[in-house]
Amino acid sequence: MIGNVIVGQSGGPTSVINSSLAGVFKTAKDRGAKKVYGMLHGVKGLLDKQYVDLSEKIKTDIDIDLLKRTPSSYLGSCRYKLPEIGEDRETYDKIFKILDELEIKYFFYIGGNDSMDTIKKLSDYGLIINSDIRFMGVPKTIDNDLAVTDHTPGYGSAAKFIASTMKEIIRDGLVYDYPQVTVVEIMGRNAGWLTAAAALARGEDCEGVDLIYLPEKVFDIDHFMARVEEKVGDGRSVVVAVSEGIKVEDGRYVFELADHVEFVDAFGHKQLAGTAKFLADKIGAAYGVKTRAIELATLQRCAAHMTSRTDITEAFNVGGAAVKAAFEGESGKVVVLKRVCDDPYMCITETHDVHQIANIEKKIPLEWITDDDYVTMDLIHYIRPLIQAELSPIMVDGLPRHLNINM
Template identity: 75%
Template structure:
């Protein structure tokens, strides 16, 4: 006989991914299968919870078709937020409010799907829970295309973003060969302090594509003058030059390259400055100094919402970490995050485990220096071997009238 559990609540936070809703489905279905009475969803994360904006997910996920559609739906179905909880000693009133809401809803299990900042939320809530004798269990479910969460081998969302980046980079390289003239294409890829996404451009290098000529990650200081010399050298032997750069590349004095242009200076609640414009700046400089045709292409949010090109490995693991979080919480764990542990590359085998969220929150995992070549303008074979298993296989979209069909939550737009 299935044990009857208390109520569950789940939220999504931070930047979305193409597979974040697969984790939501993993939490929902596993919790219902294991006896949860009601599985609530927070609309716009912890910020929405503070405003009592919640939904009963059983009213939204009503069939197996809904489950399959939701797995294939990009962005955060419940809506997201970038809301930073204060330190417990700074403002206990906000914690009392959150816990009063949770107690009124008879919540016993709290799940938060997100990245570094979201794990900071889980850390603070679980700490307050312990300090005040609450029975609520708090678990983090990993998510981020940036792949910069500590402890886990990789994060759900990264594999699909990498698959998109590798695929579109191949197409951009092919397009650069159309005209019989010198040109430079600069591809700007997300990545503030860690170059996991930008390094994925190297996947374009294969038997039918020579790949990008240069790849620059934020882990290595960017020398603009040296970059200009490399472009000139490449043009001596080829017409089309393609370079992939991280949005977060910095010059030696620590300034972002994008700060050298007139980009909008937006800073979120966690102190993260919006980065954009590095490719435009470099393309403009090349055009001015050489007269060469240039293009700046920003993949921007496209790399995190391309659900038509998800990796089956990625979407499966996203579902698994959601389910593993429920299993751990129902067995009494709290203040933990589910991690992925790679057992083997060939064949690729990866399992789930749990890890203390205090050792994960606010810690960025960067690309190892040995996975970047000595010149600092490309990644090594070790990097490519690490990433390749994560992009394998596909999950066909469910099509309607020639376009992918998604599951849409109207509530979070009200």
């Protein structure tokens, strides 16, 4: 036996995060891990000694298949920010004492930018105290904003859901013989990767969205209103995609221009909501047309019935690659995806120093955003391979079956 493994999930979930968990679990067991523990609610739960022996929960190949198809975080999640090492060594000593009690030799954390901050700090502290525990980050985020990696598992499926939903919204809006404006708010605090996926709706069977606004560029409300007026003047319905994180020139989020209740998490992130409603109300008041505000909200990250097979496969592979790297001696690393070919599409896995990934946001290159409030074909070509193919849910009594840790 190689030693015990522990794995946790952190941050916002995705529809394929559990495929990475399955990749970690299966690869660790196949390579001889004695036990594979799962942290409940990430490192915050670990501090409270909340964990399970995953072998008691995942017993068969069917369980693995169900886990891969189960949305959200099977183990639960957290948004817990570890203190700086110099400010609070007591917290780190407590974590390492728990890991030693469980005889942990390998620690895996599945998450996005803030989760990689956790891996960075734990691996750094491990070096300080000369621990032999190996720490590996497994990438996950629908936001697609992790540095170095070509893309992140979770993004492709969210992009597929967004593009598909936009096509349906466009069809619905064209039912009537009078113009209406639909503003669709899509997740994306500082990076517009998700909102950009709305551009994939355009094709031979669909007119596509009319305007796209991303947080990489300052949002000019007067310009926006003029562009909407121009589109409405054509006499047909208009569909606009906006990132929740678009900001005006003075740095305020657009949703902050309306009355709102502010909530800030442990990492200093404001809860974003209300951008679409603010803009739809402003359009309706100015032009007297029917408007509708739609927030895709959590649907875009939990729609496991529309996962991309490419995405769910890569999610499983990065989990397995993290185990392989750790068992071969690597630590303080993150598994990244490297695109080696576009036609046919092919990505391989590599590992990269977590210090060059944690707390660094990858945004859409400005050259991929057009001056006429849209995105370039280069960006569309980048996204399209990530949404390809499907992995059908396992249906029971007409509904998708999921794996539930409480069952």
